Amino acid sequence: MQQQEPRDGHVRFGINTLLWSASDAGAGEWVRKAAGLGFDVIEFAVFEPAEVDSAAVNSALDETGLEVTLCTIMTPERDLISDDPGPREIAKRYIRETVLLGEKLGAHAFGGPHYAPVGKLVGRGRTPEEWERAVEGLREVGRFAHDHGICLCLEPLNRFETYFLNIAADAIALVDEIDSEGVAVMLDTFHMNIEEKDPAAAIRACGDRLRHFHACGSDRGTPGRDSIGWEAIIGALEDIDYSHAAVIESFVPGIEEIAAAAAIWRDIEPSADDIAVDGLDFLRGSGL
Ligand code: LER
Ligand code: MN
Numbered sequence: 001m002q003q004q005e006p007r008d009g010h011v012r013f014g015i016n017t018l019l020w021s022a023s024d025a026g027a028g029e030w031v032r033k034a035a036g037l038g039f040d041v042i043e044f045a046v047f048e049p050a051e052v053d054s055a056a057v058n059s060a061l062d063e064t065g066l067e068v069t070l071c072t073i074m075t076p077e078r079d080l081i082s083d084d085p086g087p088r089e090i091a092k093r094y095i096r097e098t099v100l101l102g103e104k105l106g107a108h109a110f111g112g113p114h115y116a117p118v119g120k121l122v123g124r125g126r127t128p129e130e131w132e133r134a135v136e137g138l139r140e141v142g143r144f145a146h147d148h149g150i151c152l153c154l155e156p157l158n159r160f161e162t163y164f165l166n167i168a169a170d171a172i173a174l175v176d177e178i179d180s181e182g183v184a185v186m187l188d189t190f191h192m193n194i195e196e197k198d199p200a201a202a203i204r205a206c207g208d209r210l211r212h213f214h215a216c217g218s219d220r221g222t223p224g225r226d227s228i229g230w231e232a233i234i235g236a237l238e239d240i241d242y243s244h245a246a247v248i249e250s251f252v253p254g255i256e257e258i259a260a261a262a263a264i265w266r267d268i269e270p271s272a273d274d275i276a277v278d279g280l281d282f283l284r285g286s287g288l
Helices: 027-037 054-064 085-105 128-147 168-178 189-195 199-209 230-239 256-262 272-284
Strands: 012-016 041-046 067-072 109-112 151-154 183-188 210-214 245-248
Touching: 012 027, 012 067, 012 272, 027 041, 027 054, 027 272, 041 085, 041 245, 054 085, 067 085, 067 245, 085 109, 085 128, 109 183, 109 210, 128 151, 128 168, 128 183, 151 168, 151 210, 168 183, 168 199, 183 189, 183 199, 189 199, 199 210, 199 230, 245 272
Parallel strands: 012 041, 012 245, 041 067, 067 109, 109 151, 151 183, 183 210, 210 245
Antiparallel strands: none
């Protein structure tokens, strides 16, 4: 299902399946649910690419006209910066298999912290050897992704979730060194709010390297009902003519596995669907 990314100058708004599910099952159902709520994009968090029923998803996509983006699930055994070649190979295999899934679904962006497991902290900063391994590994899988019509969008995470890439400036340096059309930057307002001195300046610094975006509340609740400086963020996205997807990524305590990984210990909003509905309403009204 190779399609061109729709680039009509408009941002398309999406929702990440982690709001509702911690599994690859029932993927077609999330397409219909997202479409019913008015989204343009469904973002699948892919646990095991072989477990996703691509035929069911494609028939739901045909029915609804939704676009797909993918989000990585970096488990402890998927680690491109490990000094052990085993986890590096497992990470590359996972990325390649997910790229092939994405190609079947007509996806163009596969975002997330492809470099290391979420939550991996080792009591020190990154080493030059780890940086080199990331460059080599991502260059290899980036070439593969590009050959299959997909861009790997590297996401800096906050310091409590990774020590490897925390700010846009480092993601830009990594992407520039990899120098592959198959590797770009993505940003997430939740992480930027913790790490960036000036999130709008970080967006502008990325320019056209920014190929994917997570629009998240500062508390991982509803975007727009939080303390993010949305006016400045929206202005910066407009300044760089951002015209890819902006996806809400929020979590609720009821999805226990994800809540534990993202440290969600209370109801931040009344319900998961409130986050989706009110967040989309806010983004649609933002002028993007
Ligand atoms: C994790 O905090 C996150 O933001 C995700 O996009 C990556 O899995
Ligand atoms: Mn994110």
